[in-house]
Amino acid sequence: MLQKKICLLGASAVGKTSLIRRFVHGTFSEKYLTTIGVKIDKKTVEVGAATVDLLVWDIYGEDRFQTVSTRYLRGASGYLLVADGTRRQTLDEAHALHERAQDALGPVPYLLLLNKADLEQAWTITEDQVATLGEQGWTVLRTSAKTGTGVDDAFTTLAARLV
Amino acid sequence: MSPTPRDSLPASLFSMLGVVTYERQGDGQYVMLGQPPDWLTAHWPTLATRQPVDLPARFLFLAHFLEEDAAFSDPEDGPIHASGPWNETSMEGQELLLEAFTLRLQGRELLLIKPARIDQDRFRRVLQQSRELSLEHYALQQSIDQREVLLHCLIHDLSTPLAGARSSFSLLREDHAEADMESDVTEMIDLGLRQVEKAQRMLQELLDAYMAATQATTGAPDLYDAATETLALLRPTARERGVRLDLDAAPPDASGWGVAGDRRRLERVLFNLVDNALRYAPVGSTVTVRLERDGDTVTCQVRDAGPGVPPAQVPHLFRKFRQGDDAVGAAGLGLYFCRITVEGWGGSIGYRDAQPRGACFWFELPAAVHDVAS
Numbered sequence: 001m002l003q004k005k006i007c008l009l010g011a012s013a014v015g016k017t018s019l020i021r022r023f024v025h026g027t028f029s030e031k032y033l034t035t036i037g038v039k040i041d042k043k044t045v046e047v048g049a050a051t052v053d054l055l056v057w058d059i060y061g062e063d064r065f066q067t068v069s070t071r072y073l074r075g076a077s078g079y080l081l082v083a084d085g086t087r088r089q090t091l092d093e094a095h096a097l098h099e100r101a102q103d104a105l106g107p108v109p110y111l112l113l114l115n116k117a118d119l120e121q122a123w124t125i126t127e128d129q130v131a132t133l134g135e136q137g138w139t140v141l142r143t144s145a146k147t148g149t150g151v152d153d154a155f156t157t158l159a160a161r162l163v
Numbered sequence: 164m165s166p167t168p169r170d171s172l173p174a175s176l177f178s179m180l181g182v183v184t185y186e187r188q189g190d191g192q193y194v195m196l197g198q199p200p201d202w203l204t205a206h207w208p209t210l211a212t213r214q215p216v217d218l219p220a221r222f223l224f225l226a227h228f229l230e231e232d233a234a235f236s237d238p239e240d241g242p243i244h245a246s247g248p249w250n251e252t253s254m255e256g257q258e259l260l261l262e263a264f265t266l267r268l269q270g271r272e273l274l275l276i277k278p279a280r281i282d283q284d285r286f287r288r289v290l291q292q293s294r295e296l297s298l299e300h301y302a303l304q305q306s307i308d309q310r311e312v313l314l315h316c317l318i319h320d321l322s323t324p325l326a327g328a329r330s331s332f333s334l335l336r337e338d339h340a341e342a343d344m345e346s347d348v349t350e351m352i353d354l355g356l357r358q359v360e361k362a363q364r365m366l367q368e369l370l371d372a373y374m375a376a377t378q379a380t381t382g383a384p385d386l387y388d389a390a391t392e393t394l395a396l397l398r399p400t401a402r403e404r405g406v407r408l409d410l411d412a413a414p415p416d417a418s419g420w421g422v423a424g425d426r427r428r429l430e431r432v433l434f435n436l437v438d439n440a441l442r443y444a445p446v447g448s449t450v451t452v453r454l455e456r457d458g459d460t461v462t463c464q465v466r467d468a469g470p471g472v473p474p475a476q477v478p479h480l481f482r483k484f485r486q487g488d489d490a491v492g493a494a495g496l497g498l499y500f501c502r503i504t505v506e507g508w509g510g511s512i513g514y515r516d517a518q519p520r521g522a523c524f525w526f527e528l529p530a531a532v533h534d535v536a537s
Contacts, residue, residue, distance in 0.1 A: 005227065012294050032298075034291045037248030037260055037279065040223040042292055057224060065293055074231050087301060124305075 001044075002054040004162045005075050006155075009068065009101060010082035011093035012061030015115040018145035019057050019082065023155050029048050035060045038072050045156055050163045054155065057128050060096060070104040077162045078109040080154060085114045085123040085142070109161035117144040169375045175199070177275065183211075185218065189270040202278055206253035207529060218274070224249040225263060229274070232265045248279040314373055318366050325363050332356040368496040371431050372483075372503070383531030384426035385419055386461055387412055390452050393433040397441065405446035408437070412454035420454060421531030422461050423508040432504055435497040436465040436524045443469030443522065461530050468521040472514060480514055501526065 001022050008016040017035050023042045042050060050065070055094045062068045073079070079101055082092040094112060101110070112133065114125060120142075133140050141157065143150040174184045174197020181200045185193035192215035199211035210216055219226035228246040246263040253259055260279040265272065336352045394408050401408045412420075422429070433452070440450040446469035455462045472480060481502035483495070505512045510528035517523040 013298055016379075026302075032295070034287065034294050035250075037250055037262075038224065038289050039250035040227075040479065042223065055227075061294075063297065064296065065290055072247065151451060 001051050001053055002161065002163060003055060004077040005055045006158060007059055007073055007076045007101075009059060009079055009094070009097045010061060011084070011087075011090040012066075013080045014059075014061065014084040014087075014090050015044075015143075015145045016061065016082050017058050017117060018063055019080075019113065019143060019151055020056050020144045022148055022151045024037045024056065025107040027149075028148075037040040043155075045155065045159050047163050049138040049161045050157050052163060054159055056155075062093060063101075068100070070100055076101075076105055076108065078158050079105075080158060081110060082114045082115050083112065083125065085125050087115050087117050088089065088124040088129075091125055091129065095103075096106060108136040111154060111158050111160060112138050112140045113143045114140060115143050115145060117148055117149050118146045168475075179181060180277075182275050182277040185216075185274040188215055189214075191219070191255065192216060193274060196273075200257070200277075200502065203276075205256070206259060210255070213297045220252060224251065228263055238448075242268075244456070256451055261519040267362065291354055300469065312368065312372070321366060322363070324441045325359055325366070328448040329359045329363065332359060360526070368500060371435075371500040372496040373426070374428065379401065383421045384424055384429050384529070386422050386463060387420035389429045390428060390433055390454060390463070393430050393437060394452065397434065397437050400438070401441055401450065404441055404444070406444045408440055408441075408453045409449050409456075411451050419531075422459060422503075423510070423531060424528060428504050432501045432526065433463070433465075435501050436526075439497065439524070440465050440467035440469070440522065443470060448521075456530060459530050460527050462525060462527040464523055464525040466517045466521060466523045468517070471516050471520060477514055481512065496523075 005040075008020060010016050010058055012034065013032055017033070018028060021029070024043045034068060037060060041056045041058065043054050043056065045054055046052075056071065059068055059072050061065055081098055081101075083090040083094045098110065101108075107153070114123075114130070116123075130140050141150050141154050143154055145151060176197075177184050178198040178200050181202065183200050184196045184202050186196055187193055194215050195211070195213055204211045207221075210218070210221065219229055224246070228249075244265045248260050248262050250258050251261050261276055262279045264275040266275060267273070284405050308495050332352055332355045336349065336356065339349050339352060360495060390410055390412070394410055398408055437450060444450050444467040451464075453464040453466065453467045455464075481498045483499045505526045505528065508528055510526055512524075512526040515523050515525070
C-alpha cells in the first residue's frame with residue numbers, strides 16, 4: 001500500500017482543520033478553534049486500482065502571529081492550499097505559501113481549495129480571479145467543510161496525482 | 164521501577180522537569196531512561212515502561228520526525244534537533260501538545276519528549292482571541308466598505324436633483340424679481356430655495372463626517388491662510404445677515420501658522436464654526452476669529468455675541484446628530500465633524516462662554532514642524 005504525506009496550507013481560519021475533520025471523520029463544528037503546531041490524521045483512499053494511505057498534516061494557519069515553518073513540509077508528496085472565499089486576502093496568503101512550498105518541496109502536485117462555498121453569496125474572491133488562476137495552470141476547487149461539498153473530491157483528486 | 168545506575172541522574176532530572184528520555188536501540192525500538200514523568204504515566208501508561216517500545220508506530224508525527232531527523236540532520240542543525248509542537252490524542256482521547264528533540268551524545272541516540280511549554284494554553288487563548296478579533300475586524304471593515312458605497316450612491320443620487328432644484332428656484336426668483344410679482348409667491352420661492360440649500364448642507368455634513376472618520380491626514384496647512392480664505396467665502400453671508408467678520412491674528416512670523424491636518428478639512432472646520440456663529444450673531448455684532456500660537460500649539464477661537472449655549476447643552480455639543488433646541492443646524496453633524504477631525508489630527512476642541520456675552524468655540528492643533536512652503 002502506498003503511503004503519502006500531504007499538507008494543508010493556508011491563512012488562519014480558512015477552514016483547514018474543518019476540511020480534514022470532514023474528510024477523515026465526516027464531522028463539522030461551527031466553533032473556530034485555532035490550531036497550534038501540527039496534527040496528523042490518516043485516511044485510506046482508493047484511487048483507481050491503487051490504495052493510498054494519506055497522512056494528512058494539518059499545519060497551523062499563517063498570519064501576522066505565526067509563520068509556517070517549512071520543516072513541517074519535508075517529505076510531503078503534495079499539498080492543498082486553502083483560501084477562504086469570503087476573505088480575498090487569504091488568496092494572496094495562499095500564493096505566498098505556495099511559493100514557499102515549491103521552494104521547499106520542488107514541483108509537487110497541489111490544488112487550491114476555495115473553502116466556505118456555503119457562504120458563496122458573501123464571497124469576495126471573484127470568478128475572474130478564479131478564471132485567471134485556471135489560465136495559470138492552477139486547479140481550483142470549491143469546497144465547503146460545513147456541507148461537505150467538494151471535500152472528498154479535493155482529497156481524492158490530489159491523491160490521484162500522487163500515484 | 165528502579166533506575167539504572169548509568170542513566171539515573173540526568174534522566175531523572177529530565178523526568179522531574181517533565182521530560183521523558185528514550186534511547187534508540189539497534190532494532191529501531193526505544194527504551195525509556197530514568198523515571199516516567201507524570202503526564203506520560205497519566206496519558207500513555209503503556210509507554211511508561213522500561214520495555215522497548217515502537218514509538219514511531221505509536222506516534223505518526225514521531226515517525227516522520229525521526230525519519231526526517233535521520234535524513235536531514237546535519238552539523239548545521241547543531242547537536243539538538245527540535246520537532247516543533249505537534250498535537251497528539253492521548254489514550255483517553257485528550258489532546259496534548261507535545262514537542263520532541265533528538266540528541267546524539269557519545270554515540271547514543273536520545274529522544275526527549277515533553278509537553279509543549281506550560282504557558283501554551285495561555286498562548287493558545289491569546290492567539291485564538293487575536294485571530295477572532297482579526298476576523299471581526301475584517302467583517303467590520305467589509306460592513307464599513309458597504310456603507311461607504313451606499314453613502315456615496317445616496318449623496319450622488321441626491322446631489323444632482325438638489326442642484327437642479329436649486330437652479331430652478333434661483334431662476335424663478337430672478338424672473339419674479341424682474342416681473343415684480345406678488346410678495347407671497349416670492350416668499351414661497353425663497354422658502355423652497357432655503358429648504359434646498361438646507362438639504363445640500365446636510366449632505367455636505369454627511370460627507371464631511373464620513374471623510375473625517377475615514378481619511379488620513381495629508382499635510383501641514385497654514386491656519387492663517389485657511390481662516391482668511393474661509394472668512395472671504397462667508398463674507399457675503401455675513402453681509403446679508405448684517406454681521407461683521409473679523410480675523411484677529413498676528414501676521415505669520417517665520418514659523419508660520421502651519422498646523423497638523425489637511426487644508427480642505429481644516430477649511431471645513433473653520434467654515435462650520437464661523438457659519439454656526441453667524442447664525443446666532445445679532446445684527447450689527449461682530450464674529451471674530453482669533454488665532455494664537457503658544458509654543459508647539461496653535462489655537463483658534465471663534466466668538467460671537469449671540470445668546471451662547473445653554474449650560475445643559477454644552478456636554479452634548481460635539482456629539483453625533485446633536486441639534487440645538489432651535490434646530491437651526493442641518494443634520495447635527497457639523498460640530499461632530501469638527502471634533503473628530505481635530506481630534507484625528509491630535510488636537511482638541513471645546514466651547515466656553517464668551518465675555519461679556521456670546522459663544523466661544525475653540526480648537527487647538529499641534530503646530531506643524533515645517534510650514535507648508537517647506
